[in-house]
Amino acid sequence: MPKPPRGWKPGQDSASEEELAAAKSYQAAVDAHASAAAELPNSRREIKDSSTPVSISLTDRVTRVFSRPAKDSATPPQMPKRLPGLVREPRNYTARELLIRNVMLAASVVIFGFFANLLVLGHLQHSVAQQQLTNQFREELALATAPVSEGDLNLMLLPNGAPVAIIDIPALGTHEVVVEGTDPASLKKGPGHRRDTVLPGQAGISVLMARAAAYGGPFANLQSLQPGTEFSVITGQGYHVYSVIGVRYAGDPGPAEPAEGIGRIVLETARGGAFMPTGILRVDAQLVSTSPTAPGMAFPELKKTIAASTQSSQPSSSPVPSGTGTPISSPTASPTAARSSTPTPGTSVAPSGASTPLPGETGAVSSTRNVNITLASVKALDPGARFTGTNTLPLAERELATDTSTLWALIFGLQFLIVIEIAALWAYRRVGLEKTWIVFVPLFILSGLLISDQFVRLLPNLL
Structure with missing residues (x-):
């Protein structure tokens, strides 16, 4: 009966002779690699000292600086630092989904611009x-x-x-x-x-x-x-x-x-x-x-x-302004003495x-x-x-009144928003989400602020 290996305890599986031989050979290979590594230089200075000096001319040095090393066709390409993102194919929306999407987007833009105008930009x-x-x-x-x-x-x-x-x-x-x-x-x-x-x-x-x-x-x-x-x-x-x-x-x-x-x-x-x-x-x-x-x-x-400042430069009396009924006796006279009669169209009262x-x-x-x-x-x-x-007095200037004189501007603003939505959807299908986001987000913000400003005119003026 063979002798169990060292460290064996009852209840454990014993290793076979083949496994022991493989372990010994692996350990021998590790020891040989460690001894070979110990003989290698440990620093750049030791590597430089152990290498054989080679004389390089000035022309070769300049050529190496300004020339690109030739790529070896057998060398595999270098792994990029960041893997490219997955390109998602644009989704084909149905007519109903497209309508709902555009309506929700327009409502979001208008609501965001409205509250931003009242709470932040208005102040x-x-x-x-x-x-x-x-x-x-x-x-x-x-x-x-x-x-x-x-x-x-x-x-x-x-x-x-x-x-x-x-x-x-x-x-x-x-x-x-x-x-x-x-x-x-x-x-x-x-x-x-x-x-x-x-x-x-x-x-x-x-x-x-x-x-x-x-x-x-x-x-x-x-x-x-x-x-x-x-x-x-x-x-x-x-x-x-x-x-x-x-x-x-x-x-x-x-x-x-x-x-x-x-x-x-x-x-x-x-x-x-x-x-x-x-x-x-x-x-x-x-x-x-x-x-x-x-x-x-x-x-x-x-x-x-x-x-005191006008005594030497101003005359004692001033001409009577056109359209007034009371002459101005002195440039320093009390203003209550310089009241004019009711002005008539085409004339002005001068100080x-x-x-x-x-x-x-x-x-x-x-x-x-x-x-x-x-x-x-x-x-x-x-x-x-x-x-x-x-x-x-115009109705728009009374208490809690609204101004409907610029409804045409509100209609044009909504039309401008619809045109932006259609253009954004077309760009999303053609150039992708990233480029569409960069170009059309400022346009959505601008249209939302313009539309919200017109909506504010429809609110009570004492809000």
């Missing part, structure tokens, strides 16, 4: 518009050309979106430039002045409307204003301070009509949750003080400064101390680079007759 557009309006209105105040009525210096109707005032409500953290017009497009820029009412600071009731949540939400939390809270408005006629009378909703009785010569302002916005208007919220405020200059500079000091004729005037003088333009916030010109009345 960005509002900030950019306010910065531009601030620069424009500041320049108009410096040149004494800020509007004091519904018309400009040439008695041309102010376009929608033109700046007319600056409202500052510290209790709400609101500092906005007020634009003319209350249609949805104008209220994207900021609070709007309703055309059929007087401007803030003038005798009568002035109405300002603004959005509650979208496009900056200038009048958000307007209901939190308490009676007695004060805020200010700057116009081309001066600096006006208002005191809140109270907050009222639809059906609540309003305050009594203001007495003759008394100014009042009504702030209006949407009532209800964000982006879900359920009614109109109004805040009434009474004009408590008005001054020709903003706080920080007294009017007599301003007159003395201008009088005092003018030297350059205004367009459309014959003999009238105005100022463009005069020291008296610092009296911009002191100007008290007659606002004149209004162009727009309550009966002629």
Whole structure:
């Protein structure tokens, strides 16, 4: 009976003699390979020292640098670092599947653009518009050309979106430039002045409307204003301070009509949750003080400064502007003494101390680079007759109104989106998904934003 191998335990299979012989031969081969490897050099320096030096001429060295080594046809190609992806064959959709796919894609693009416009891009557009309006209105105040009525210096109707005032409500953290017009497009820029009412600071009731949540939400939390809270408005006629009378909703009785010569302002916005208007919220405020200059500079000091700087260069009297009924006695006279009669078409009222004729005037003088333009916030010109009345106010400029005048742009936008979808499907079948994605995704985003902007016009203007 053969002797069991070393390490064998009862219950284990014993190795045969053939297996033992194979193991011994394998171990001998491993030992021979290890001894051969031990004799080889262990570093590049040993390899370099053991190799036989071969002299190479300069010509051969240059040739090796600029020449490519010849490829051996017997050498297999090198394995690429990254295997190419599997190319999927385009799927052949049925007519029903193609219709459903296109409808779902169009709806996704429009919905994404709509929410992106209201929640993100709308606030960005509002900030950019306010910065531009601030620069424009500041320049108009410096040149004494800020509007004091519904018309400009040439008695041309102010376009929608033109700046007319600056409202500052510290209790709400609101500092906005007020634009003319209350249609949805104008209220994207900021609070709007309703055309059929007087401007803030003038005798009568002035109405300002603004959005509650979208496009900056200038009048958000307007209901939190308490009676007695004060805020200010700057116009081309001066600096006006208002005191809140109270907050009222639809059906609540309003305050009594203001007495003759008394100014009042009504702030209006949407009532209800964000982006879900359920009614109109109004805040009434009474004009408590008005001054020709903003706080920080007294009017007599301003007159003395201008009088000292213009004494040597300005005459004692100025020509009477065309279309006015009261001469301007001095370039530093109080602006309340420089009121003109009601303007007539074709004429303009020029500030005092003018030297350059205004367009459309014959003999009238105005100022463009005069020291008296610092009296911009002191100007008290007659606002004149209004162009727009309550009966002629467009429906798109009333409370919670929508604008349907640009439906044609919405239709063209939807057609543009359909054309993009058809072109994208054709490109997907011809060039693949990757190239189609790169080219058509920006087009889908652009069309979605254009269509969503037109959809926003169909929403209530106080949203």
